[in-house]
Amino acid sequence: MGHELDVRMMTGTLVRSAVRTKLDEWGIEGDYPVLLEFPRQEGHGDYSTNIAMQLARQLKRNPREVAADLLSAIRDHDTGGWFRDLGVAGPGFINLFLSDSAWRAVTAAVLVERERFGSSEEGRGRKILLEFVSANPTGPLHVGHGRGAAVGDALGRLLEFAGYDVTREYYVNDVGNQMDNLGRSLLARYLQLCGTPTELPENCYKGEYMIELAETFRAEVGDRYAAMSEDEALPVFRREASGRILEGIAADLERFRVSFDNWFSEGILHAGGLVDDSVRELRDRGELYESEGALFFRSSAHGDEKDRVLVRADGRTTYFAADVAYHRDKYRRGFDVMFDLWGADHHGYAPRLRASMEGLGEDPSRLEILLIQFVSLLRDGEKFQMSTRSGVFTTLREVLDEVGTDAARFFYLRRSHNTDLEFDLTLAKTHSSDNPVYYIQYVHARICSIFREAVARGLPKVEVTSLDLLSHPDEIAVMKKIARFPDMIAETVRQREPHRITFYLQDLAQTFHGFYNQHRFLGETPERTAGRLALADAVRIVVSTGLSLIGVTAPEQM
RNA sequence: GCGCCCUUAGCUCAAUGGAUAGAGCAUCAGACUUCGAAUCUGAGGGUUGGGGGUUCGAGUCCCUCAGGGCGCACCA
Numbered sequence A: 001m002g003h004e005l006d007v008r009m010m011t012g013t014l015v016r017s018a019v020r021t022k023l024d025e026w027g028i029e030g031d032y033p034v035l036l037e038f039p040r041q042e043g044h045g046d047y048s049t050n051i052a053m054q055l056a057r058q059l060k061r062n063p064r065e066v067a068a069d070l071l072s073a074i075r076d077h078d079t080g081g082w083f084r085d086l087g088v089a090g091p092g093f094i095n096l097f098l099s100d101s102a103w104r105a106v107t108a109a110v111l112v113e114r115e116r117f118g119s120s121e122e123g124r125g126r127k128i129l130l131e132f133v134s135a136n137p138t139g140p141l142h143v144g145h146g147r148g149a150a151v152g153d154a155l156g157r158l159l160e161f162a163g164y165d166v167t168r169e170y171y172v173n174d175v176g177n178q179m180d181n182l183g184r185s186l187l188a189r190y191l192q193l194c195g196t197p198t199e200l201p202e203n204c205y206k207g208e209y210m211i212e213l214a215e216t217f218r219a220e221v222g223d224r225y226a227a228m229s230e231d232e233a234l235p236v237f238r239r240e241a242s243g244r245i246l247e248g249i250a251a252d253l254e255r256f257r258v259s260f261d262n263w264f265s266e267g268i269l270h271a272g273g274l275v276d277d278s279v280r281e282l283r284d285r286g287e288l289y290e291s292e293g294a295l296f297f298r299s300s301a302h303g304d305e306k307d308r309v310l311v312r313a314d315g316r317t318t319y320f321a322a323d324v325a326y327h328r329d330k331y332r333r334g335f336d337v338m339f340d341l342w343g344a345d346h347h348g349y350a351p352r353l354r355a356s357m358e359g360l361g362e363d364p365s366r367l368e369i370l371l372i373q374f375v376s377l378l379r380d381g382e383k384f385q386m387s388t389r390s391g392v393f394t395t396l397r398e399v400l401d402e403v404g405t406d407a408a409r410f411f412y413l414r415r416s417h418n419t420d421l422e423f424d425l426t427l428a429k430t431h432s433s434d435n436p437v438y439y440i441q442y443v444h445a446r447i448c449s450i451f452r453e454a455v456a457r458g459l460p461k462v463e464v465t466s467l468d469l470l471s472h473p474d475e476i477a478v479m480k481k482i483a484r485f486p487d488m489i490a491e492t493v494r495q496r497e498p499h500r501i502t503f504y505l506q507d508l509a510q511t512f513h514g515f516y517n518q519h520r521f522l523g524e525t526p527e528r529t530a531g532r533l534a535l536a537d538a539v540r541i542v543v544s545t546g547l548s549l550i551g552v553t554a555p556e557q558m
Numbered sequence B: 001g002c003g004c005c006c007u008u009a010g011c012u013c014a015a016u017g018g019a020u021a022g023a024g025c026a027u028c029a030g031a032c033u034u035c036g037a038a039u040c041u042g043a044g045g046g047u048u049g050g051g052g053g054u055u056c057g058a059g060u061c062c063c064u065c066a067g068g069g070c071g072c073a074c075c076a
Helices: A007-026 A051-059 A063-077 A100-116 A143-161 A177-193 A208-221 A230-255 A266-271 A274-284 A319-332 A344-359 A396-403 A405-412 A436-456 A464-469 A473-483 A485-495 A499-518 A526-549
Strands: A047-049 A083-089 A093-098 A127-131 A165-172 A262-265 A288-291 A294-297 A308-311 A337-343 A367-372 A375-379 A382-384 A421-424
Touching: A007 A047, A007 A051, A007 A063, A007 A093, A007 A100, A051 A063, A051 A093, A063 A083, A063 A093, A093 A100, A100 A464, A100 A473, A100 A526, A127 A143, A143 A165, A143 A337, A143 A367, A143 A375, A143 A396, A143 A405, A143 A485, A143 A499, A143 A526, A165 A266, A177 A208, A177 A230, A208 A230, A230 A396, A262 A266, A266 A274, A266 A319, A274 A288, A274 A294, A274 A308, A274 A319, A294 A344, A308 A319, A319 A337, A319 A344, A337 A344, A344 A367, A396 A405, A405 A421, A405 A436, A436 A499, A436 A526, A464 A526, A473 A485, A473 A499, A473 A526, A485 A499, A485 A526, A499 A526
Parallel strands: A127 A165, A127 A337, A165 A262, A337 A367, A375 A421
Antiparallel strands: A047 A093, A083 A093, A288 A294, A294 A308, A375 A382
């Protein structure tokens, strides 16, 4: 995938071979990883490496001397003029300055690879199951679920970009007490609408959406269930409630540009005997014992703080038992890595699930649990909380109505999923420079606008070779930002932190807007105009690719 | 009480164990006869919550204290 033009890899390869030569010369066996850093300060090079300081200890030599030796070896290896300058600095850093032609080569790679620039075969087609959202079908998605959806979907896009084979799955908890409560809640609302005085049941879902659901349902079927006994009516109401709510969830997700390959039903897990199977398997493996009439799993033997009930004293299996069966099934389906994205309030649940996989003889490290921390909403500088219990919460749909899908997705990804997120609704719906999503999209629209004008002026199409004419420091600065894209992607995948893309894009956008205000693309000499148009095209491609990875559109005009 | 996450500029947040801790917002001062001003340029703003430790080097790793959030079911 064009890695011959990955600037960091090129640089690393050169430095590594030079270091290897010196190590052989010094009679040092073994591998020393040469890590390339991005110095914060420009004066410290485009890249730098601390390898001399790492080796100094073993060599019992002054790190600066070691660095000087390595530096001359690098210079000898660089027959192609990749480096503009090399230097030893500070306690023994080797600072590497790349020549302009190196940066032009990366930019040319963008124009050749187009939307594949930055992608890789790192995943080698390994199969990944990405389970996210998985909100219970008892109510509409709220802002917290939106974060899980945004992070999960972006992660999926990223992993695919990095060469993994990703399956997206939504686990539907469509059985259990909550379904009874839900069915009873709908039935109560329905009866109220039919004029039958009915009290809301205990643990009822009190949200406004239940009333709307009851109205819709009654409009379709009339009052005919009003006369039925609860036992007769309940299965219908249970099914109708969860089914319709799930449809609403799916509709919200589609609008949010999030799609799933599988909707995995917990009910089918039970019906198919998979829950019983996994309980049996754990029993056969000697992982279970009986106490007080219930069947316990020895999860404390696998790192959990205490043992967990799988089968209750009354014979019913627990939610945990179903989850064990579900994850056992994930392993059986042949995935190399399984991701679970959970709300942070479930963090205490992770040890027991890992324990159960270990108890089944599976490798728990293949299960990666990403915890999505809480979202709080900010409007006009004031924080307001939501509460699921009371039924008063802000739904994802309301947020989408207010700020739109692009801004919502972007704002969800402005923070590491590992920390709390403050979602500023006022800022998200601001259509101005204050809003970073428009700031970035504006880069794309602006470049498209330049090309519309270029076409109007009858200018020739962009040629990769035009880049050879660029050498202005500001032009090179833009190229350097572009060149960071593949590194950023690799790091983002490695850390499973899609929010890094938003930071990168803001940085790139800032560099471009600055350049735009300082220089002209059109109306320069034909050669310079051609070169700058090529550069603009490369920026446009990278911005478009970056936005697509977080599921945000790249508009041609705004 | 135990466990997980967090604490960096007035606010929201960056910083793969590296060199002088950076952006945006807000504040102040400037830039459109030109390819889109949804833009740009500049200024001020910090004991990285406190204290120890590891390291050639700590915002980053370890310990500890303080503060905030979230969990500790035969619920899902």
